[in-house]
Amino acid sequence: xxxxxxxxxxxxxxxxxxxxxxxxxxxxxxxxxxxxxxxxxxxxxxxxxxxxxxxxxxxxxxxxxxxxxxxxxxxxxxxxxxxxxxxxxxxxxxxxxxxxxxxxxxxxxxxxxxxxxxxxxxxxxxxxxxxxxxxxxxxxxxxxxxxxxxxxxxxxxxxxxxxxxxxxxxxxxxxxxxxxxxxxxxxxxxxxxxxxxxxxxxxxxxxxxxxxxxxxxxxxxxxxxxxxxxxxxxxxxxxxxxxxxxxxxxxxxxxxxxxxxxxxxxxxxxxxxxxxxxxxxxxxxxxxxxxxxxxxxxxxxxxx
Amino acid sequence: xxxxxxxxxxxxxxxxxxxxxxxxxxxxxxxxxxxxxxxxxxxxxxxxxxxxxxxxxxxxxxxxxxxxxxxxxxxxxxxxxxxxxxxxxxxxxxxxxxxxxxxxxxxxxxxxxxxxxxxxxxxxxxxxxxxxxxxxxxxxxxxxxxxxxxxxxxxxxxxxxxxxxxxxxxxxxxxxxxxxxxxxxxxxxxxxxxxxxxxxxxxxxxxxxxxxxxxxxxxxxxxxxxxxxxxxxxxxxxxxxxxxxxxxxxxxxxxxxxxxxxxxxxxxxxxxxxxxxxxxxxxxxxxxxxxxxxxxxxxxxxxxxxxxxxxxxxxxxxxxxxxxxxxxxxxxxxxxxxxxxxxxxxxxxxxxxxxxxxxxxxxxxxxxxxxxxxxxxxxxxxxxxxxxxxxxxxxxxxxxxxxxxxxxxxxxxxxxxxxxxxxxxxxxxxxxxxxxxxxxxxxxxxxxxxxxxxxx
Numbered sequence: 001x002x003x004x005x006x007x008x009x010x011x012x013x014x015x016x017x018x019x020x021x022x023x024x025x026x027x028x029x030x031x032x033x034x035x036x037x038x039x040x041x042x043x044x045x046x047x048x049x050x051x052x053x054x055x056x057x058x059x060x061x062x063x064x065x066x067x068x069x070x071x072x073x074x075x076x077x078x079x080x081x082x083x084x085x086x087x088x089x090x091x092x093x094x095x096x097x098x099x100x101x102x103x104x105x106x107x108x109x110x111x112x113x114x115x116x117x118x119x120x121x122x123x124x125x126x127x128x129x130x131x132x133x134x135x136x137x138x139x140x141x142x143x144x145x146x147x148x149x150x151x152x153x154x155x156x157x158x159x160x161x162x163x164x165x166x167x168x169x170x171x172x173x174x175x176x177x178x179x180x181x182x183x184x185x186x187x188x189x190x191x192x193x194x195x196x197x198x199x200x201x202x203x204x205x206x207x208x209x210x211x212x213x214x215x216x217x218x219x220x221x222x223x224x225x226x227x228x229x230x231x232x233x234x235x236x237x238x239x240x241x242x243x244x245x246x247x248x249x250x251x252x253x254x255x256x257x258x259x260x261x262x263x264x265x266x267x268x269x270x271x272x273x274x275x276x277x278x279x280x281x282x283x284x285x286x287x288x289x290x291x292x293x294x295x296x297x298x299x300x301x302x303x304x
Numbered sequence: 305x306x307x308x309x310x311x312x313x314x315x316x317x318x319x320x321x322x323x324x325x326x327x328x329x330x331x332x333x334x335x336x337x338x339x340x341x342x343x344x345x346x347x348x349x350x351x352x353x354x355x356x357x358x359x360x361x362x363x364x365x366x367x368x369x370x371x372x373x374x375x376x377x378x379x380x381x382x383x384x385x386x387x388x389x390x391x392x393x394x395x396x397x398x399x400x401x402x403x404x405x406x407x408x409x410x411x412x413x414x415x416x417x418x419x420x421x422x423x424x425x426x427x428x429x430x431x432x433x434x435x436x437x438x439x440x441x442x443x444x445x446x447x448x449x450x451x452x453x454x455x456x457x458x459x460x461x462x463x464x465x466x467x468x469x470x471x472x473x474x475x476x477x478x479x480x481x482x483x484x485x486x487x488x489x490x491x492x493x494x495x496x497x498x499x500x501x502x503x504x505x506x507x508x509x510x511x512x513x514x515x516x517x518x519x520x521x522x523x524x525x526x527x528x529x530x531x532x533x534x535x536x537x538x539x540x541x542x543x544x545x546x547x548x549x550x551x552x553x554x555x556x557x558x559x560x561x562x563x564x565x566x567x568x569x570x571x572x573x574x575x576x577x578x579x580x581x582x583x584x585x586x587x588x589x590x591x592x593x594x595x596x597x598x599x600x601x602x603x604x605x606x607x608x609x610x611x612x613x614x615x616x617x618x619x620x621x622x623x624x625x626x627x628x629x630x631x632x633x634x635x636x637x638x639x640x641x642x643x644x645x646x647x648x649x650x651x652x653x654x655x656x657x658x659x660x661x662x663x664x665x666x667x668x669x670x671x672x673x674x675x676x677x678x679x680x681x682x683x684x685x686x687x688x689x690x691x692x693x694x695x696x697x698x699x700x701x702x703x704x705x706x707x708x709x710x711x712x713x714x715x716x717x718x719x720x721x722x723x724x725x726x727x728x729x730x731x732x733x734x735x736x737x738x739x740x741x742x743x744x745x746x747x748x749x750x751x752x753x754x755x756x757x758x759x760x
Contacts (some may be wrong), residue, residue: 022318056396056417057760077751143502143582158502163583163737249517249730252737253744268389269726270755 042284049277056271068278078279080254081262082286084169088258089237089290091173092180096233097226099177100184105218107185108192118189122182129179129242136175137162137247165252172243172256180236184229191225192218227298231291238287259283349658350376354394355405356384361647363678364666371665375658377403385515392722395419395650402653403662408442408451408646409522409715409725415445416719416760421649422448426660434669438642439684442714450648452667453684455676457601457644458708459523461488461633462608464495465626467505467596471495475630477699479706482631482638485527485571488597492580495596500579507580509595512614516585518576519733521725522641522715523599528560530634531568534713546637549716549724553759556752560728561745568635569732569741576736583737588614591623599632601644602704606680629700631707642712644682682708720752720759727752 049068051061072078107118124132139146140161148158161171195218203213241260244250250257250265259279267276355361358381365377380401382390387406394400395414406414414420427449432440439453463475471494476482483491492507514520525548532546541562544550548559559565575581582589590598591608598604606612610622632640647666649659665671669687676683676692682704683689695701718724731748735741 022322025322052758054417054758054760055392056413056419058396137584141584143584144586148502160583165738249515249733251730251734253734253739265726268392270723270751271392272755 045277045280048274049281051274053274054271055267055273058273061274068275069282071275072278072282077254077257078262078282081257081259084255084257085238085240085259085286088169088173088176088240089234091170092176092233092237093230095173096177096181096184097229100181100229101188101222103181103185104188104192105214107189118186121185124179125182127179130246132175132179133242133246136171136243140171140175140247162248163252165255168248168252168256172240172247175243175247176237176240180233184233187229187232188222188225191222195221223298227295230294230298234290234294235287238283238290259286348374348376349655350378351403351653351655351659351662352378352380352401353403353405354380354382354391354401355647356387356645357381358384360405360645361666361675363674364671367671367674368662368665372661375662377662383515388722388726400650400652402655402659403647403649405454405645405647407522407643407725408439408453409641409643410721411443411450411646411648412445412717412719413721414648415448415450415651418651420450421651421653421656421659422450423452423649423660423663424448426657426664427452431664434685434687436684436686436689438708438712438714439644442643443646443648451646452663454646454667455603455644455679455681456642456684456708457603457682458640458642458704458712459526459599459601459632460640460704460707461630462590462598462600462604463628463630464590464593464596465628467495467625471596475628477628477630477703479631479638479703479710483633485530485568485633485635488633489571489575489580492575492597493578496580503579506582506589506595507597508575509590509598510582510585512585512587512598512600514729516587517733518581518583518585518736519729519731521729521732522643524572524732524736525728526632526639526641527572527635528565528568530639531564531636532562533637542636546639547716549718553716553718554753554756556724556756557749560752561742561749564636566742566745569735569745571635572732573735573738573741577738588620591620593623593625602682602701603680605629605700612679629703631703632711638711639713640707640711641715642708643715718756718759720755723755723759724752727755 050063050065052064052067053059053061103121107114107121142148142158142160142163145161147161151158160167162168199217199221200213203217208216239260240258241264244256244258244261245264248256250261260283263276263279263283266279267273353361353365365379368375368377388410391404391406391410391414395404396417396419400419411420415422431452432449435443435453436456439456440449443449443451443453461475468475468491471491473491473494475491489507496503496505496507498504510516511518511520511523513523518524529546529548531542532544533540533542534546536542536546541558542564544559545562545564549556550559576583581595586594589595590600603612607614607620608623608627610619613619631638647663649656649663653659666675667684669685669691672683672685672688673691675681676688682695683692689695689705695705715721716724727748731739731744734744
């Protein structure tokens with residue numbers, strides 16, 4: 001018996017190596033795609049940010065070191081785009097997360113037709129951003145849009161919406177929340193359904209009310225889910241592009257000039273891909289920082 | 305070999321599964337590789353033609369197929385609003401299209417970086433001499449011709465005669481009687497119906513240029529330019545306003561943001577802020593009888609007559625109202641851009657002779673004549689213009705020819721025109737939507753100057 005167990009323990013490392021090799025073989029195609037389509041372009045982006053060249057003449061590069069980053073610091077347009085993107089992010093987090101959580105709590109029940117309702121809320125998430133923006137362009141048209149039509153029914157004056165410097169960004173927040181609330185709801189729903197029911201049963205026996213159960217049971221046990229939702233929502237918000245491209249062209253007067261839209265126009269309309277690469281590196285740093293910050297804020301010692 | 309019987313069995317070992325999967329993947333890859341290596345039939349050439357979404361040259365392509373069956377023209381399209389950005393990317397790619405439709409004002413931008421093929425070696429002196437001088441100038445760079453020209457498109461103003469008659473407004477018919485922009489604005493106010501916040505009938509229709517939003521440089525920068533004076537002293541701001549670019553091509557500071565230009569931009573902004581023209585584009589606004597005036601090119605005559613559709617779409621019925629053409633208003637000096645879209649060959653095409661032959665075929669007298677008759681455009685060739693008596697007898701077409709000859713001036717010539725046009729259009733768009741003209745134009749001037757300093 002001792003001999004057999006010794007023989008078995010000699011085979012275990014070989015077996016682990018074989019299993020690891022099999023796993024790597026299956027992962028290899030996807031790793032290759034990840035490297036080729038994600039990490040190589042990212043590396044190229046960082047390298048490009050250290051040069052100056054025109055989109056028409058990509059082979060005529062002049063090394064300028066951190067010149068593009070110095071330019072970023074002094075660029076009021078870039079600072080404006082950072083402000084717009086962070087304002088948009090804050091608005092999305094403040095509106096979408098509570099609404100999504102509320103919807104998830106409302107949908108977290110077994111009732112007839114609840115599946116249909118959940119699908120209805122989730123449907124806009126899978127719609128193309130461009131199509132969504134095109135539809136909202138009709139809704140927000142200051143002259144003939146549906147929203148102004150509804151306001152007119154209540155005797156309210158028509159609004160500029162996407163043609164107003166003060167209303168364009170809130171209009172895009174509204175559109176984005178409408179499109180993304182379903183995803184937030186589904187993510188929170190997943191978290192809610194993992195909380196054991198017996199905790200709630202025990203709390204009910206102790207005579208706790210709805211608010212107390214939410215405050216002392218649901219919210220603490222949802223911290224990890226909230227971290228995931230916050231990070232996903234933040235990354236999506238900071239990558240917003242279609243509304244600016246389709247609806248507002250970054251205007252009026254830069255009020256919806258999101259970072260990604262500015263990067264796009266810098267590269268393709270102003271033919272300056274090197275400076276656009278520097279902006280992209282800065283955006284990457286911002287996204288990483290915000291993601292790490294959110295994971296830190298939402299870290300939890302509670303588990304179940 | 306793969307045994308199909310074994311495929312149906314479920315008791316595979318991991319090794320068997322991996323082996324079979326690898327064989328299947330290898331077989332599929334080999335088949336795909338063989339398919340992609342398939343050679344085209346000998347003696348045929350395919351020319352890729354990239355253009356804005358339209359039926360541009362469809363007739364000529366079909367005619368060329370009969371003349372040269374060995375050459376196939378493969379068309380690729382994008383909406384016009386995306387043309388500039390798309391061209392910026394594909395022009396310098398490793399596999400650009402052989403033929404491209406583009407804005408002729410960008411010729412210097414593209415030619416300076418080798419994006420276009422010079423056609424001199426294939427063009428005869430007679431062909432060059434037959435091209436209208438302003439067209440030849442716009443399509444040339446450093447003594448080389450890059451396109452034989454395609455159309456010419458000055459922008460004038462169409463009006464709804466039923467609406468102007470009802471409002472007691474009489475738009476001028478001759479260039480000499482052209483309105484100023486103040487007079488035009490007064491006319492827009494008279495024909496508008498409904499409150500300024502939401503008119504039921506607009507004074508001036510929304511733009512149909514670029515992406516259909518306010519600010520497109522070709523349509524909207526002419527207003528500020530007309531506030532200048534080409535006969536003033538070259539040191540004066542009036543002269544510089546008209547030039548729109550310094551003589552050395554390195555700066556627009558003191559050219560786009562002169563006092564005259566800023567005042568003109570305030571007038572331009574007032575058209576939007578006073579509800580005379582919409583801030584958001586609406587297709588077919590004039591043709592469907594929702595606006596009293598529209599800025600457009602000569603092709604619009606045939607659109608309103610129901611002979612052609614917009615951008616190659618099916619023709620709509622004729623406009624349900626009487627209409628006319630009036631000269632483009634001005635501030636101080638009447639001016640129209642002598643500029644339009646054109647077609648050229650890529651500087652990197654592997655089929656230079658074939659591409660040049662196709663371009664010269666479609667711009668030949670016969671083909672240009674057929675295209676002009678079909679689309680109602682202004683032809684780029686003198687002989688074609690002379691062969692079309694309606695361009696001198698029909699007052700609505702004659703006014704376009706006269707405007708081009710008497711008022712036509714090219715856009716600013718710079719190898720950074722891509723950036724110039726995009727930044728200027730962006731500034732005009734923001735000004736239309738309420739940005740302070742001086743602040744916003746100064747910002748654009750700063751950005752444009754930076755681009756001009758780095759221009760090739």
